Amino acid sequence: MNLLRIYVKSILRGRKVLIYTFLLCFGLIIYVPFIVIMLRSVGKNWFGRLWLPPELTLDWYRWAVEVTKIFRITLNTLIIAVIAVAISTLIGIPTGWALGRRKIPGKELLMAMILLPRMIPPIAYALGIAQVFYRLHLVNTHFGVALAHVAICAPYAILVLSATIEGLDERVLEASAVCGANRFKTFFHVILPLILPGILTSIIFTFTASYNEFTLTLMTYGKDTVTLPVRTYLAIGEGYWEVTSAMSIILVIPSIFVLFMIQRQVTPEKLVGGFKGL
Amino acid sequence: MRRGSKLRSTGVTLSLLLPGLACFFGLFFYPMMVTVVRSLRPEGSDTGWTLVNYISFLSTAKARDVIVLTFTLSLSATLLSILFSVALALILRKKLGGHRFFRLTMIIPRVVPGLIGALGLLLFFGSRGWFNLLVMGVFPFVEKPIQINYTVPGLILFYTWLYFPFTALTTLSALESLDPGIEEAADVAGANKWHVLRYVILPLIMPGILAGSVLTFMAAFGAFSIPLIAGGNYRPLSVEIYKQIDLTPARWSAASARAMIMAMLQVIFLTIYMRILRRRSR
Amino acid sequence: MNDYMIELRDVTKRFGSIVANNRINLGIRRGELMTLLGPSGCGKTTSLRCITGHNIPDEGKVFIDGIDVTDIPTHKRELGMVFQNFALFPHMTVFENVEFPLMIRGINKREREELVEEALQLIRMKEYESHHPRQLSGGQQQRVGLARALVYRPKVLLLDEPLSNLDAKLREEMRFEIRDLIDRMGITAVYVTHDQAEALALSDRVAVMNRGKIEQIGTPTEIYDSPQSRFIADFIGLSDFLEGTVSSIRSDRGTAIVKVEGLEIQVVAGPNMEVGKRALLFIRPNNVELFNKTHKGGTNTFPGEVEKITYLGDRNDYRIKLGSNIRLRVQSDSKVRFRVGEEVKICILPDQCRVIV
Structure with a gap:
């Protein structure tokens, strides 16, 4: 307790050195793993107690492309993500509208229901989804895997969109009606532009969720629908750390792109948004 | 009409x-x-009802070990995340130089696929990884590499790395929505920095911390890909479930029973947690 | 030493290129209620924060009770403060809020309870002691804020626009309540406000600030009756300004004559007046009397014409045209009303007519 007190006290007193040491360690522990992967993916003969690889090579990337058919796998991942995002958004807009703007008895219950999948370990319903999809022959199809992803992505979309739609100013809609716009025009010229940032946020998040999804993919994939995370997992199992690293670097690029977009377009706090009511 | x-x-x-x-x-x-x-079906059959899948799992000593391991991992990671997040949030809210960069750093483990984070950590903490090179370089008395990968403390570290952003983000946003006047009021009233933290700031951001730590806990409890590749011989519930269907022939009923147990444990724990949260924030 | 409870000596505080406080010198006597008055951005809050220690002056020193506190942290300065947005601790009850400063000081439980009870009694909030701040009205919250600030008998009570978040009627009631409380405690108080009526009603002395500087320090009457700059005359109360030249000074009677657009106006002689020098005349609109045109003349009585009337309830506000080029704002009670275009006589009370150099 006393130690903790000294520790906190020193932080509060603004001892810059300590604070920056703390931040430096924090930055290192977050970024260094990626640097290590990066080095591993271009290093050759990196054995023993060496800080840096003795030789550089792009062989592992070639391997990744040739042996693991990474382009095909990336394409699979993207197709699945696009389908999952599309379905989730199409579910999210009307449901978000209903939850955000219409008076619904038992709205809290409904919201809790939609959040429920996030409270149950994914592996628990992934088991059920796998069994159902086997029966419906949805396993090993792009659509099937994407549909499994929707189970995770749709609650995200609904959350983000209902919050956005709830935030719409009633007066703006009334003003539009007063100006003589019919419902159709109001929707396309007033509502859509207003909720577009919300839709974008929702798309970014659902895309990231689907792109990174592992559990549900592992339960529903087949040899034609291997995605990047699953392939990385398999590669780790095969023990080719260098090739795995090369694949990881390829897998991480879109994430960095997404990070860049999030940072510019939406506040990072929204990543966990919508859980205040939990 | x-x-x-x-x-x-x-x-x-x-x-x-x-x-x-x-x-x-x-x-x-x-x-x-x-x-x-x-x-509730016997293994491999589509008819008949039985509780044997639950009983045969729960009656083993292994079941207890697995459940204890799952809770140990997720609760330790949650606790560590809270301690770390509060310190980080207190620093970041001062808006020192470069705070934007660190804010971005904070969300990286959430945007990058978990598998890659785990892979990087495995490579970093490996017996020939940078971490051990550094430790052995700085402390000459450390002769053998420290084993972190595939140990329980290692897993806790990995979990914390991956799931602390939930807690950190809510803590930071709770801290930043505090009225600075309240701290000044405490300050003028004679409270030193420690008092202000202990009696004013912490109680006020507690709902934020708890809300975020619920997310960290849920993610850690349900974690699957990380223990799958970085757990070694330690298998929390999720991996235990997966191993059942990875067998040939797959044991779907056994896996389902374990999944139900896992889901129920999580729901029960969350209900208790939520109740504490509600009471605290009232 | 001296009898100042608080003293700012040459305090300068900059925020980037903005000089928020520019060589402030201010002494506040024991038991006195001093108001820092000025428009927003004039540096009054900065000065207050220099006293609390939330701002550390770039230059100069701050003394409390004769001790140099410039480098002493806030929590050791033994101050009490009331905030504009109340700043009550939302997670504590009224009782706990008032108890907080005592708890921090490690006073034992029994004594704490006694002091809190006493303080709550003083502000008539006894029955609300187990309420949380959000269950109280603004006025009640501010009273709790007062109790919290006063409960440990601080050396000084600081009030940062304590009434500006309350509605107008309540503000007036609270004004008296605060003054009453301060009188009973006999405590030194610094009151920051942008509301001149509040400042005039409450204070023993007022320091008017503008652009980071103190323009004038004085009792409310001094400030109101003889402002030393156009800014103060303009900022406090309503004023008419007339520009003219001094034509003669009669120092034996303490009067002078200023010529404005051909009118000779008798004014109170000021220290810096010289014959032939330009002078800025300032007149309060309620220090001008209106008569109908048959009124016989006297000192400072001139004919004029009503240009505009605004009805204000308890009085009327007239725009009067004097001669060809002078317009004067006059306020008089509404018993007698003049019409627009009517010819009137006005009398500028000579002993209320002053010159700002």
Whole structure:
């Protein structure tokens, strides 16, 4: 307790050195793993107690492309993500509208229901989804895997969109009606532009969720629908750390792109948004 | 007439909700039911009811070990995340130089696929990784590399790395929405920095910390990919479930029973947690 | 030493290129209520924060009770403060809020309870002691804020616009309540406000600030009756300004004559007046009397014409045209009303007519 007190006290007193040491360690522990992967993916003969690889090579990337058919796998991942995002958004807009703007008895219950999948370990319903999809022959199809992803992505979309739609100013809609716009025009010229940032946020998040999804993919994939995370997992199992690293670097690029977009377009706090009511 | 329009409005609401409800029932509720039913069927059979899948798992000593391990991992990671997040949030809210960069750093483990984070950590903490090179370089008395990968403390570290952003983000946003006047009031009233933290700041951001740590806990409890590749011989519930269907022939009923146990444990724990949270924030 | 409870000596505080406080010198006597008055951004809050220690002056020193506190942290300065947005601790009850400063000081439980009870009694909030701040009205919250600030008998009570978040009627009631409380405690108080009526009603002395500087320090009457700059005359109360030249000074009677657009106006002689020098005349609109045109003349009585009337309830506000080029704002009670275009006589009370150099 006393130690903790000294520790906190020193932080509060603004001892810059300590604070920056703390931040430096924090930055290192977050970024260094990626640097290590990066080095591993271009290093050759990196054995023993060496800080840096003795030789550089792009062989592992070639391997990744040739042996693991990474382009095909990336394409699979993207197709699945696009389908999952599309379905989730199409579910999210009307449901978000209903939850955000219409008076619904038992709205809290409904919201809790939609959040429920996030409270149950994914592996628990992934088991059920796998069994159902086997029966419906949805396993090993792009659509099937994407549909499994929707189970995770749709609650995200609904959350983000209902919050956005709830935030719409009633007066703006009334003003539009007063100006003589019919419902159709109001929707396309007033509502859509207003909720577009919300839709974008929702798309970014659902895309990231689907792109990174592992559990549900592992339960529903087949040899034609291997995605990047699953392939990385398999590669780790095969023990080719260098090739795995090369694949990881390829897998991480879109994430960095997404990070860049999030940072510019939406506040990072929204990543966990919508859980205040939990 | 009014009745009619009310009916119509209900109809519109329902049809708007339909996609969401379809998704919930089709992709969550129905599969859950399938899992429940499967867990009550004898292995490999589509008829008959039995509790043997639960009993045969729960009666083993291994079941206890697995459950204890799962809770140890997720609770330790949650606790560590809270301690770390509070310190980090207190620093970041001062908006020192470069705070934007560190804010971005904070969310990286959430945007990058978990598998890659785990891979990087495995490489970093490996016996020939940078971490051990550094430790052995700085402390000459450390002769053998420190084993972190595939140990329980190592797993806790990995979990914390991956799931602390939830807690850190809510803590930071709770801290930043505090009225600075309140701290000044405490300050003028004679409270030193430690008092201000202990009696004013911490109680006020507690709801934020708890809300975020619920997310960290849920993610850590349900973690699957990380223990799968970085757990070694330590298998929390999720991996235990997966191993059942990875066998040939797959033991779907056994897996389903374990999944139900896992889901129930999580729901029970969350209910308790939520109750504490509500009481605290009142 | 001296009898100042608080003293700012040459305090300068900059925020980037903005000089928020520019060589402030201010002494506040024991038991006195001093108001820092000025428009927003004039540096009054900065000065207050220099006293609390939330701002550390770039230059100069701050003394409390004769001790140099410039480098002493806030929590050791033994101050009490009331905030504009109340700043009550939302997670504590009224009782706990008032108890907080005592708890921090490690006073034992029994004594704490006694002091809190006493303080709550003083502000008539006894029955609300187990309420949380959000269950109280603004006025009640501010009273709790007062109790919290006073409960440990601080050396000084600081009030940062304590009434500006309350509605107008309540503000007036609270004004008296605060003054009453301060009188009973006999405590030194610094009151920051932008509301001149509040400042005039409450204070023993007022320091008017503008652009980071103190323009004038004085009792409310001094400030109101003889402002030393156009800014103060303009900022406090309503004023008419007339520009003219000094034509003669009669120092034996303490009067002078200023010529404005051909009118000879008798004014109170000021220290810096010289014959032939330009002078800025300032007149309060309620220090001008209106008569109908048959009124016989006297000192400072001139004919004029009503240009505009605004009805204000308890009085009327007139725009009067004097001669060809002078317009004067006059306020008089509404018993006698003049019409637009009517010819009137006005009398500028000579002993209320002053010159700002």
